[in-house]
Amino acid sequence: MxxxxxxxxxxxxxxxxxxxxxxxxxxxxxxxxxxxxxxxxxxxxxxxxxxxxxxxxxxxxxxxxxxxxxxxxxxxxxxxxxxxxxxxxxxxxxxxxxxxxxxxxxRGALGREDGAIAHCGTGSFFAVQQDGAIRLSGGWGPILGDEASAQWLGRKALLAALDVADGLRPPSPLAEALLREHGSTAGIVSFAASATPARFGELAPKVTKAAQSEDPLALKLLKHGADHIARTLTDMGWTSPLPICLTGGLAPRYEQFLPHDMRSAIAPAKGxxxxxxxxxxxxxxxxxxx
Incomplete structure (x- = not known):
């Protein structure tokens, strides 16, 4: 036809x-x-x-x-x-x-050109493309991997809220809001027992919004994710000035917490x-x- x-x-x-x-x-x-x-x-x-x-x-x-x-x-x-x-x-x-x-x-972000990717959507993975060869890392799912992803950030925020309830962390507006929204620590545990990665990921915007208000817990969580991105790309062979694309809905939120040389190398995705x-x-x- x-x-x-x-x-x-x-x-x-x-x-x-x-x-x-x-x-x-x-x-x-x-x-x-x-x-x-x-x-x-x-x-x-x-x-x-x-x-x-x-x-x-x-x-x-x-x-x-x-x-x-x-x-x-x-x-x-x-x-x-x-x-x-x-x-x-x-x-x-x-x-x-x-x-x-x-x-x-x-391919969408870099085309056939050299560069690196930190992809943080619901899940996460990392890539370095040089001389036509691609090295990939991560993408192993919510149980064994997906660090710095939206589901990871949402899950870490709930765990931190439980730590606040246990007196292991100082209170913060983000933790108090999560405890209030779920009714109690038992409500958080009940939610987590059946939540899909996408449902955990729906909590990530609450963290990024709280960070804009200088919430100390939110800032600490985003710094943790950015540290993972920086360490992984470096271990994979990234060196300045190889371009870095931050792809997925969450990855750009980590930009301000990355080392200076990585921030200087950030480039927009081609597609x-x-x-x-x-x-x-x-x-x-x-x-x-x-």
Whole structure:
């Protein structure tokens, strides 16, 4: 069919999943709910297929029309071959390259140029790209990693509020507000027992807003996250003046707490992860045509 898209790209994270295509140079974009393959595999497959169905409807096509199109699929939580195979078996795409969500974020932010990324959204990861090679770190999920992410910051804020209740930290407006909003220490524990990473991440804006009012606890938490970013990028080989992109909704909030040489190297991202996913889908299309 001549009206089919040339490529399809999917970028799924803990906050949202975006499905895009290019047809005759025009981009079409669909957004559905979050997609993390390690914490909700069935839900991720459901959201990807929902996005593809909505995309097909928008284009006046069927999902069968889309099935043979080269596609790059980047999903949070892609931590092993078993999950990759389950995704491949579950989605309606026959020519899909399925990866985690980090390569698309790197390509979107840096293109093919040298640079580093500290990505802090619902989850987090770090990358250094030099001479065409990419070194990645993090992205291991809310239990074993995702330091400096929104879910991490929200979780750390709740833990600090419990420390305040135990008399281990001095009171602060942020801690008092969290205790008040959840009713008690028991309310915080009950919330944490069932909260998803996205729900923890919803608390991060409370921390960043409190920091603007010089709340000492909020400032300490943000400094902790910034220290992790600085230490990780340095350990990965970053040196000045290699550009650093702070991507994701939270990462820019750490800028003022980074060392001076890193602040001086911060550069705007060239694009978003979905832009990177489309670029990687173009790469796949060229490989298939070669």
């Amino acid at each position: 001549t009206n089919r898209p040339e490529i399809i790209a999917i970028d799924g994270g803990g906050t949202r999943c975006r499905v895009a295509c290019l047809r005759s140079g025009k981009r079409t974009l669909i957004e559905v709910s979050s997609a993390n393959a390690s914490t909700d595999l069935a839900g991720t497959i459901e959201q990807v297929n929902k996005g593809l169905a909505l995309l097909a409807e928008r284009l006046s096509l069927t999902t069968g029309d889309l099935a043979q199109i080269p596609a790059f699929v980047g999903l949070a939580g892609m931590v092993g071959p078993e999950i990759r195979q389950a995704i491949a078996d579950g989605i309606h795409l026959s020519h899909a390259r399925i990866e985690d969500d980090r390569p698309a974020a790197v 978003e992860p979905i832009d990177g996913a489309l670029s990687l889908a173009q790469d796949l299309r060229r490989e298939m045509s070669a």
